[in-house]
Amino acid sequence: MKSFCRIAIVIAVFFGLTLPLSAQARSKPSSDTTKSATDTIRVGLEATEIFSTIRVQSFSGNWRLTFMPGNQSPKTVGSILASATTPVATVSELLVEGEDASLMLVPKGIIARLSTEKDLEQGYKTVVIEGGELLSIEIPGHPPTILQGRIEIGNNGNSLTLVNTVNMHQFIVSCVSKMLLSNEPEVIKAMVIVVRTRLQYLKEHAAHPDTDYEVCDTDHCLPFAGCGYNRELVDILTTMTGNLSLMHKGKLIMPRFHHTCGGRISSAKDVYGSDNEPYHPAHDDIFEGKGSENCFHSPGFHWTIELQKFDILDFLSVAYAAGADRIYASWEPEKIDANGRIFQVLLRGRKPKSVSGIDFLQKLQSHFGPNSIKSMKFNMDVLKRTIVFRGMGNGDGVGMCLSGADGLAKKSVKYDEILRFYYPGSELK
Ligand SMILES: [Zn+2]
Ligand SMILES: [Zn+2]
Incomplete structure (x- = not known):
């Protein structure tokens, strides 16, 4: 490739031809950098959520929605399009700038209602959305997200699924x-x-x-x-x-x-x-x-929080005993590293159990919120009804x-x- 370019340049120079700069830049063979920018990654969005409706709106550009039938997985998109024996036809709709579509999961598959007042009632397995610049996508209870690239809305029988293919950059x-x-x-x-x-x-x-x-x-x-x-x-x-x-x-x-x-x-x-x-x-x-x-200088360098003992017991039952009371009556740090970070916690009760500090921290944060216990590097002042946690750092x-x-x-x-x-x-x- 390189030698071909060199020959081409020599010929161009020989014949007194010069390429405009922009054309030269465009014809430059792709370096590692441009390769990485065009490498794509498939991102699963809100993969743990269960949702049966989704609203998409074209923010900019014209987006093509391709509704695909059958039980094929989205990975076989190409072969579905190529197949002549598909029972329900593949349908394609254009979502121009400003237009939107609501997709719903019903027992027969995904159905759609477009703002152009067109309804697609057949029940599809997958909807592929691509071709435009910016797409707004909204799941009930979540703020809208602006996406680029290619979006696949699938259906796992229980929930809609969302996969966004974007380039690495x-x-x-x-x-x-x-x-x-x-x-x-x-x-x-x-x-x-x-x-x-x-x-x-x-x-x-x-x-x-x-x-x-x-x-x-x-x-x-x-x-x-x-x-x-x-x-x-x-x-x-x-x-x-x-x-x-x-x-x-x-x-x-x-x-x-x-x-x-x-x-x-x-x-x-x-x-x-x-x-x-x-x-x-x-x-x-x-x-x-x-x-x-x-x-x-970080606000997370030192932190303090006071939690009710009652709430901590409730946390132990929710996080480690599937909501059952009195399985775990208390807990204590079991192993602490040289930096003062607790990396193993002992849950005391009928069946004592050791759990990792990082698991304990993640569960504490999902129970009490991310601004409660910020790290596993803390000391405790145990009072009559509450515990005061004095910690350092935020994260693992x-x-x-x-x-x-x-x-x-x-x-x-x-x-x-x-x-x-x-x-x-x-x-x-
Ligand atoms: Zn992951
Ligand atoms: Zn630091």
């Missing part, structure tokens, strides 16, 4: 824009590389086998909320960091990150019991020669401390040094 911009804790360009660059690496790792390691998507839109994989929150600065810095990823001994790492460590980073081995993440060791969040803890404390990265950038540390500090032993490639 769009996903990274959405994810980093949503999580952004800092406006420091060096932090944004570091986050872009972390998200890109994690996305590539999840793609490579099949994070959701047996589903028709590659990643989910939650912290389990990476948060994704369409392009409604996208920040232009993030977009520019995503392009600027090209195709850089974090590698350890020639392999992609699975980078972890959290809001605030509280001064001490914990190891993936302690918190998750993981033996194969040497790039996630325990260390102080202090950069030599750069003052005190990097995340000291493993990998990159995002507030710490912000602190480092404010101390003029560059993104590559930030990444080497939080993922020791890894390299940028």
Whole structure:
């Protein structure tokens, strides 16, 4: 290819021809960077929700809705279109800018009502929506989400399902824009590389086998909320960091990150019991020669909350005994790492049970809210009716401390040094 281009240029020069600049740029063979920008990822949206209606509206551009019958999975879209023996015909409708459609799941499949007053009553298995620029999609009880790319609305018999195929660049911009804790360009660059690496790792390691998507839109994989929150600065810095990823001994790492460590980073081995993440060791969040803890300025560095003992018992019964009373009467920290983070909790009661600290934290937060107990690094003052929790940090404390990265950038540390500090032993490639 290269030599062909060279010959073409030589011929062009020989004949006194010059290509306009834009045409030259367009005809440039695709480099790794452009390849990564066009690589796509299938994202499962709201995969744990059960919903039977969905409203879609064209925000910009003309979207084509293809209603496909049968019991075929969305993966076989191509073959359905090619099949001549399909019992119910595939129907295609255009959703022009401003128009909307309501899709409903009924026993015979998905039916639709379009704002053009057209009804599609046959009962379809899948609806593929593509071709436009921005699509607003709304599930009852959720704010609308603006999506790009290709959207597949499926039907698993129990609920509608949503899979958005977007390119990697769009996903990274959405994810980093949503999580952004800092406006420091060096932090944004570091986050872009972390998200890109994690996305590539999840793609490579099949994070959701047996589903028709590659990643989910939650912290389990990476948060994704369409392009409604996208920040232009993030977009520019995503392009600027090209195709850089974090590698350890020639392999992609699975980078972890959290809001605030509280001064001490914990190891993936302690918190998750993981033996194969040497790039996630325990260390102080202090950069030599750069003052005190990097995340000291974070509002999550110190926190206090007082909870009723009664509510904590209720939490134990809901979270660990399927709502049954008096199975667990109390709990206590069982194992604490060198940084003061509780990584194993003992539930006391009829059948004492040890649970991981991270599981306990996730359940506490879903019960009391994300602003209650912010991390497993805390002390307790047990009073008569309440317990006062005095804690440090927000999140699991493993990998990159995002507030710490912000602190480092404010101390003029560059993104590559930030990444080497939080993922020791890894390299940028
Ligand atoms: Zn996931
Ligand atoms: Zn920190």
